[in-house]
Amino acid sequence: MVRIACGMVALAWVGAAHGAEVTLLSNARVITMDSARPYASALAWDDGGRIVGVGDADELRRRHADHVALDAGGRVVVPGLIDAHGHVLGLGLTLDQADLVGTSSKAEVIERLQAFEKTLPADAWLLGRGWDQNDWPEKVFPTAVDLDAAFPKRPVWLQRVDGHAGWANSAALKLATRDLAGDWQPGGGKILREGTQPSGVLIDGAMNLIEGAVPSISPAMTERALDVAMRKAASLGLTGVHDAGVSRAELAVYRKLADAGRMPIRVYAMADGDGAAVDDLCANGLYHHEGGRLTMRAVKLYADGALGSRGAALLADYSDDAGNRGLLVTEPEALGAAIAKAQRCKVQVAVHAIGDRGNRAVLDAFAPRLRAAGAGDVRWRIEHAQVVALEDIARFAALRVIASMQPTHATSDMPWAEARVGAARIVGGYAWRRFRDAGVVVAFGSDFPVEAVDPLLGLYAAVTRQDADGAPAGGWYPDQRVTAWEALRGFTLDAAYAAFMDDEVGSLAVGKRADFTVLSRDPLREEPRALLQTRAIATYVDGKSTHGAL
Numbered sequence: 001m002v003r004i005a006c007g008m009v010a011l012a013w014v015g016a017a018h019g020a021e022v023t024l025l026s027n028a029r030v031i032t033m034d035s036a037r038p039y040a041s042a043l044a045w046d047d048g049g050r051i052v053g054v055g056d057a058d059e060l061r062r063r064h065a066d067h068v069a070l071d072a073g074g075r076v077v078v079p080g081l082i083d084a085h086g087h088v089l090g091l092g093l094t095l096d097q098a099d100l101v102g103t104s105s106k107a108e109v110i111e112r113l114q115a116f117e118k119t120l121p122a123d124a125w126l127l128g129r130g131w132d133q134n135d136w137p138e139k140v141f142p143t144a145v146d147l148d149a150a151f152p153k154r155p156v157w158l159q160r161v162d163g164h165a166g167w168a169n170s171a172a173l174k175l176a177t178r179d180l181a182g183d184w185q186p187g188g189g190k191i192l193r194e195g196t197q198p199s200g201v202l203i204d205g206a207m208n209l210i211e212g213a214v215p216s217i218s219p220a221m222t223e224r225a226l227d228v229a230m231r232k233a234a235s236l237g238l239t240g241v242h243d244a245g246v247s248r249a250e251l252a253v254y255r256k257l258a259d260a261g262r263m264p265i266r267v268y269a270m271a272d273g274d275g276a277a278v279d280d281l282c283a284n285g286l287y288h289h290e291g292g293r294l295t296m297r298a299v300k301l302y303a304d305g306a307l308g309s310r311g312a313a314l315l316a317d318y319s320d321d322a323g324n325r326g327l328l329v330t331e332p333e334a335l336g337a338a339i340a341k342a343q344r345c346k347v348q349v350a351v352h353a354i355g356d357r358g359n360r361a362v363l364d365a366f367a368p369r370l371r372a373a374g375a376g377d378v379r380w381r382i383e384h385a386q387v388v389a390l391e392d393i394a395r396f397a398a399l400r401v402i403a404s405m406q407p408t409h410a411t412s413d414m415p416w417a418e419a420r421v422g423a424a425r426i427v428g429g430y431a432w433r434r435f436r437d438a439g440v441v442v443a444f445g446s447d448f449p450v451e452a453v454d455p456l457l458g459l460y461a462a463v464t465r466q467d468a469d470g471a472p473a474g475g476w477y478p479d480q481r482v483t484a485w486e487a488l489r490g491f492t493l494d495a496a497y498a499a500f501m502d503d504e505v506g507s508l509a510v511g512k513r514a515d516f517t518v519l520s521r522d523p524l525r526e527e528p529r530a531l532l533q534t535r536a537i538a539t540y541v542d543g544k545s546t547h548g549a550l
């Protein structure tokens with residue numbers, strides 16, 4: 001950073017007149033996402049972090065004779081990248097768990113667990129996350145027995161990559177909050193059994209039976225996890241995250257970090273279901289921290305499960321599992337009641353829906369309430385909108401429901417997604433292009449830690465629908481690719497819109513916050529493959545660096 005003092009007289013005058021020091025970033029290729037001025041070479045902001053000029057450097061230098069000068073070295077500046085669906089605590093805790101992502105066999109899982117176990121106290125549970133039986137040769141769910149030889153005493157609990165199934169060893173099954181034997185099933189979930197005995201895998205709502213037995217997370221652990229995860233997000237170019245499920249206790253920890261100025265990103269927290277956090281919003285009003293980095297004004301509800309574990313609710317049977325149509329994890333009546341309560345409290349509604357039946361259930365619940373007179377600008381969202389009946393895509397547009405989608409889910413799921421739903425239904429799967437063309441606002445995110453946090457990987461997936469090796473050639477259902485500009489918009493302006501923050505962030509324009517990301521390469525001009533080599537060199541929030549520096 002180079003400081004230029006343009007003479008004491010000017011400094012004194014500007015100081016007296018405005019009381020604000022201006023920082024002027026020049027020699028930049030600024031992609032503004034502002035249709036009034038899509039490109040610029042310079043950006044200026046005041047010491048409150050608000051943009052006071054977007055244009056060319058000479059013009060801005062004339063207007064702000066005294067300024068702190070920053071040289072971007074010809075690099076690309078984009079509006080701060082926003083992940084519209086992530087799990088910050090989950091990411092932080094994942095860094096404290098065995099990482100099983102990408103394991104190619106059960107033997108590899110055991111190896112990684114044994115290595116990780118060396119870091120644990122004798123009485124601790126061994127927790128892990130990220131396995132996917134679709135990546136193993138046998139492609140079937142594992143069992144407790146697979147873990148028991150290596151871990152006869154220590155309880156082991158391993159979440160599937162999508163977070164919608166868990167795999168326990170026998171020691172963990174014995175500690176369940178209820179005897180798992182028999183032929184009963186919990187609401188909204190499924191215990192897989194061999195005869196009357198649990199096999200070791202529990203799906204969706206059944207996972208609570210083990211999770212209720214895992215020693216709970218202390219506020220100190222939560223604080224450490226949020227801190228680590230937010231710094232990780234900033235280091236990858238993110239200036240904001242919509243945190244899809246935050247409890248009252250977790251919000252208190254966030255608030256402490258915000259009070260202490262320890263929020264390197266803006267967190268748009270969604271209350272975790274129809275519980276204590278949303279009750280607080282109803283009782284006390286929507287929550288905005290005075291520092292502008294923490295908001296809670298939305299609630300995250302669940303309609304169904306996930307596709308990988310066949311918990312997503314489908315209108316007809318799974319193509320690879322006759323008789324199974326997945327699960328509605330919230331009964332329509334309870335979902336409707338939670339939505340009605342949120343609407344009364346003016347809380348934004350965001351509902352997880354993956355299968356075509358799950359999405360339709362949400363649209364059916366939304367429709368009468370959104371059509372009612374005086375519904376207003378509520379920006380209700382469906383999280384994932386992953387496999388949607390084609391005729392329902394137009395309903396998103398008609399009801400002005402936001403599709404909050406995750407491009408990397410498509411490229412992670414493409415090896416097996418069509419087997420789950422068949423050739424006809426996959427046409428409405430991960431169909432960003434169809435949503436955009438229908439006039440739906442599509443906000444992009446990653447669902448980290450289910451997928452990697454890096455938003456450049458999301459941009460790459462959105463534009464190519466290919467994996468990192470460039471497969472399949474031409475992209476998976478390439479008619480659903482979006483342009484690089486559209487992808488960037490999904491991670492900036494449309495994500496901001498989905499959080500009622502488009503007046504403040506999402507594009508670079510006078511009056512907005514100076515939240516921006518400096519990239520090593522130009523995502524709009526270079527070949528899509530270059531996105532995989534593109535790095536966030538620096539991240540700025542409110543005009544201050546949160547990662548790297550110029």
Ligand SMILES: [Zn+2]
Nearest residue numbers: 085087244447
């Ligand atoms: Zn999620």
